[in-house]
Amino acid sequence: MQRRTFHGALCASVLVHAGLARADDRWPGKPVKVVLSQPAGSGPDTVVRLLGDGLAKTLGQAFVIENRPGGQNVIGAQAVARAPADGYTLYFATAAALVTNSYLFKTLPYDPLKDFAPVSFVADSPFGIFVRADSPIASMQDLVARSQREPGKLSIANEGPRTFGGMIARLINARSKAQANLVAYSSVGVALQDIMGGHADAVVADLASSSQFARQGRLRLLAVTTAQRVAGWEQVPTVAEYLPGVELSGWMAMVAPAGTPTSVVTRLNAEISKLLGDPALRERILAVGPIASAGGSPKDLETFLHEEHRRLGKIAGEIGLLPE
Structure with missing residues (x-):
């Protein structure tokens, strides 16, 4: 009886796995939903729509983009973490959702490392330090020297101490x-409007939302926050060239609910890599601000995420950022 029961269970298990394998082979057999924690028209929204097309x-x-902004990315991330792991719900995530939130909140309704299956890195989203085009501040050296000479008088606008821009400003200080x-x-x-109106001296902002004003000659880009100089802005130095170790940049990646079939993750990774290898698409993404990054396996993304957590943890300690 036990052998017959085991045999029956084994046959059932084989049939189930065979059925799943056939389903994976047919993926996608219906439209795929891609959740985004940013609003329509934002930099990440533009990038994921290009990728989805x-x-x-x-x-x-069809790859249907669903904007679920709010809650500092928690709403969108939680929705995907709880979604079926069948390959038909994906999350176009930013650094805030998968890393930074861990150092902002004492508790999260999702686990950034355990609740998602890494699929593919997509793009870096550099930040920059901007001043008005007619500002006497011409470099990072000028900005720091003035703030040291006149403590508390030079103002740097940002989106708040618990945002990427705020963390960068605090790290520079x-x-x-x-x-x-x-x-x-x-x-x-x-913040950008106040800078251009002369109500603040400098601003920390992502290139995706602010580079257009620099290209129009309304703002001057003093430095970028990436480890290397940014494509399209090669004449602009990095903050790290003046302040070694100050490297903090946003990024975008595609992930899926944990447990999504490996075959789906592998195929999606391959297709995204092909798309990001297309110079025309890379140029369209760069025009928005982010820098597309072709290649890289799901394992590479997993390693990157763990390294980002280690690095952000150190930075949070240095600037006194405490979870609330």
Whole structure:
């Protein structure tokens, strides 16, 4: 009886796994939903729509972008973490959702490392330090020197101490021993308008939302926050060239709910890599601000995420960022 029961269970298990394998082979057999924690029209929104259009053409199914902003990315991330792991719900994540939130909240309704299956790195999203085009501040050296000479008078606008822009501003203050006045704004758009209106001295903002003003000659880009100089802005130095170790950049990656079939993850990774290897698509993404990154396996992304957690943990300690 026990042998017959085991044999029956084994046959059932084989049939189930065979059925799953056939389902994986047919993926995608229906439209795929891609959740994004940012609003329509944002930099990440533009990038994921370009990517979604390309995937739809190569895979023969619609990739439907669902914007679920709010809650500092928690709403969108939690929705995907709880979604079926069948390959039909994906998450176009940013550094905030998968790394930074761990150092901002005492508790999260999702685990950034355990609840998602890494699929593919997509793009870096550099930040920059901007001043008005007619500002007497011509470099990072000028900015730091002035803030040291006149403590508390030079103002650096950002989106708040618990955002990427705010963390960068605090790290610059900490590393340079400067005493700039860090002014929090409700959004980067409001901060940029205040800079151009002469109500603040500098602003930390992502290139995706602000580079257009520099190209129009309304702002001057003093430095970028990536480890290397940014494509398209090669004449602009990095902050790290003046303050070694100050490297903090946003990024975007595609992940899926943990447990998503490996065959689906592998195929999706391959298709995204092909798309990001297309110079035309890379140029369209660069025009928005982010820098597309072709190649890299799901394992590479997993390693990167663990390294980012280690690095951000050190930075959070240095600038006194405490979870709430």
